[in-house]
Amino acid sequence: MIVNRLLTLGSSRLRYALLPPTPPSPDPLPLPSSVTLLMDQSLEPGMGGREALLRLKQIPGKAFKLQKGDAVSQGQILQLLEEGQAVIAPISGVVTDMAPYVGDYGRVYMTLTIEAGETDMPSGTRPFAGSDMFRAAPALPGKPALPETPPARVIINGLGSDVLATNNQYVLKTRKNDLEAGLDWIRNTWPFASVHLMVAEGQQKEWDTTKDCRVYGIAPIYPAASPRLLHRTVTGEEAPAEEPLIKAGTLVLQAEALASMGTLYATGVPPMQKLLQVMGKDGVGHLVSVCIGTPVSNVLEHLGLKAEYGDNVILGGPMTGYAVYAEDFPICPDTDTLLVQAPERGVPCQTPACLNCGACVRICPARVPVNLLLRVLEAGHYEEAAEAFDLMSCIDCGLCSFVCPGRIPIFQYIQLAKYEHRRHPAESGTQSQEVGE
């Protein structure tokens, strides 16, 4: 791990992994024989888990715009329902399987498996049009989340999304033309938005020539590249904690996302290769370029890594990522890191009483009183936590759990509380309905 443990007053500083000035070129993976895509199917706010899964299954098969056995071609936009998220077929082939899948905190997805094969261009497929940018965006590498309302400022994150992710730095170093094309698209689409580029400290000079783009150098100390902290760096103000960042007029894009949009804008061909930082149990890092939807097992096999019984396979970095239960889980558009961790290297979860040592409070970048918050969360008082103990100010960096000497799963408590707090309005609605009946 990249932990700099300074003796000075016991603070641990976690630094983003930085690429060397001349980065190694990523190892390209051959196109897989089959890909699995996740289609986000959030049905209604507050609805999740089993309930949503049932709802999804109840939709008669005819309502789906896609069927098993449909031929799809590379670069085609696929939609399951009239409304809802689209995905882009990364390879040509046949849809062989569609099944619902429940992710963390009740997020419901449809999985779509495409077996590669020589297929004729399906009828009704049209070439990619510029107006499809918004629909295509969530399926592009880096997962640009484009808002419907024009943002006042666009912040481009040139650091990682997690401590080990180096894809954005790589893109900054090697894909200047794509980034320029992406910037052109932003200027055409949102002419009044200001553009800000965040790079690691000391690398501003390379970017000063980019026109109409303010460049900031930030110290690569985790979690400086967290969206809300970037917003504060740019505006000098803090966005209201309870509302999404876009309400404050800020859109944060990963550099890789911007480059993907640039490629699509300039060439009309959606890029489907995702940069991925892989680290096996030996702790050696590999930068690979993978087709979106490739199963994790393919990546591991290619690199000669192994995940054995009981290991953790973690997508998305050690601080904020999630462990998956199956090796066939696909690489998603926003998967920047893939880790294989032996169980004994992990953090054993314990739930002793909080020692009140204050390490979490002092490291919290959002000034949340974690020690007080934890006591309410343990009791399950989520409303009180949100009102009096700044639950919603948390920026999900996971540093509190990282430093806790008691190894209390604080981050997990906070995630659960946020989830319960967000779906509370829906919950109280159903309660009042029941009372009415």
Place this chain on the structure above:
Amino acid sequence: MITSSTRLTVRHAPFAHCGQRISGRHLLIILAALPAILPTVWRFGAPAVAVVLMAVGSAMLWEMIFQTISRKPSAARDGGAALTGLLIAMLMPMAMPWWAVICATGLAIGLGREIYGGTGTHPFNPTALATALLLISWPHLYDLDRTFLHYTLDFPAIWPLVEVRAMGAEAALRFSYADLFMGREIAHIGTGCAAGLLIGGLILMLKGISRWEICLSFIAGILITATGFQLVNPEAYAGPIFHLLTGSTLFAAFFLMPEDAGSPVLPLPMILFGLGGGALVIIIRNLGMYGDGAVFAVLLMNLLTPILDRMRPKALGRSSWEN
């Protein structure tokens, strides 16, 4: 379809840890306390060792007993009870009878820790609580002048704080600061050697276990208040350096005040906590009926911690303090 032949384990982020443990913290505090005990052991020998071992052992036994009664898994491995026992012993004279040692550790573990739920849950510093209870119950056991009668010493064999209380500030001149600093004085097992305490304290502050905000502001509180008293009446009240080097001032500064569970965690509350504690120690010494009384100051400040903890900065993106 997402399936797998290999069964993987699913856990929650983060998947990394800085490596600090509760047991590690406690072990480090125990190690940092040794430089203060060793000079006493070297000078007074076996009786001091006996009290220390008796206290540590009985504290751990008491913890086992209470955890068996309350049907909790044993927490002996985290070292909390051992640390409490050690700190209690450090506040005792070396002629303490064995039953009083066991009584003190029983009070500290039972009433100070386990009744609230064990490590980290107690509102009061268990060491200070047990010592305060014994000081009230059997004050004669803590009478240092009596317990040192058996030794022939090459320095004034009288407890400096008592001497100053009785004889006025001039009595302080009988003690050289160098003697007090190096531990050539009459004191409790772990509080005599200021140099040793300073070494341990510096280690703890550098490692971030005893917060420097609390330690230094406590010392500042001592110095400021003692200077104030001396300015008002230089004949009755001894100077700040004397107060700093005698009694359990430094012990309280590095080991009692910054104890995790009972102290605040944010910078400004920590500074207020320390300043208040320092001022209370001098007030109790100069105006109260106890010679030292640092433990009472610690307990009183522990009471204020929940209020001090509320003095916190506005969190990210919050518009006001309460909303």
